[in-house]
Amino acid sequence: MPEDDRYTARDLAALTGVSERTVRYYVQEGLLPPPAGRGRGAHFTDDHLTRLKLIRALQQAGNDLDTIGDYLIELKGALAETGASVESVLAVWSGRNERAAMVEQWRQRGNIPQLLRRYRIATGVELTVDAQAAVAPARLEKILRDLRQAFGDDEDGP
Structure with a gap:
């Protein structure tokens, strides 16, 4: 040494x-x-x-x-x-x-996903997504838009 x-x-x-x-x-x-x-x-x-x-x-x-x-x-x-x-x-x-x-x-140990992302859909409604299993960003934006529209909330962006 x-x-x-x-x-x-x-x-x-x-x-x-x-x-x-x-x-x-x-x-x-x-x-x-x-x-x-x-x-x-x-x-x-x-x-x-x-x-x-x-x-x-x-x-x-x-x-x-x-x-x-x-x-x-x-x-x-x-x-x-x-x-x-x-x-x-x-x-x-x-x-x-x-x-x-x-x-x-x-x-x-707790079988908890490594990283979760939360998206507001409407008042009192959130979508939680495992970031590792998430769909392509463009597709996720469309899904969020569609969900917000279905709940009557026209908020733009993820």
């Missing part, structure tokens, strides 16, 4: 579950800063490790590398203004993901 907060690309890969090639690719693409030093003495630091963990967390949330790159640029500016650290951002993100995982676990 690494000594004195110095990591090789192999160390970073092992600690974050990516390949060495991915670590080098992220450096090439500017997602990770280059390692300190050159040649055989080149090494990564705790800052690199934290940033790589954040990149992985953002990827696992479904973001592509372009989006992550844009976010990291914005984050750098925001951190400079507030004096916060990437570690604090990662801690907040990790806490958010833990809470989301717990909520999902409870939803599954």
Whole structure:
């Protein structure tokens, strides 16, 4: 394992579950800063490790590398203004993901749909739709319009 907060690309890969090639690719693409030093003495630091963990967390949330790159640029500016650290951002993100995982676990235990959308049809009448099983948006708008018309409410929009 690494000594004195110095990591090789192999160390970073092992600690974050990516390949060495991915670590080098992220450096090439500017997602990770280059390692300190050159040649055989080149090494990564705790800052690199934290940033790589954040990149992985953002990827696992479904973001592509372009989006992550844009976010990291914005984050750098925001951190400079507030004096916060990437570690604090990662801690907040990790806490958010833990809470989301717990909520999902409870939803599954209770057989509760993951995401419900409610639409007002008329006074006292709502339609609840499982967002994952929902019909195409254009079709849903037509259904809502027809239902509102049947109930005598000509309200526009979903």
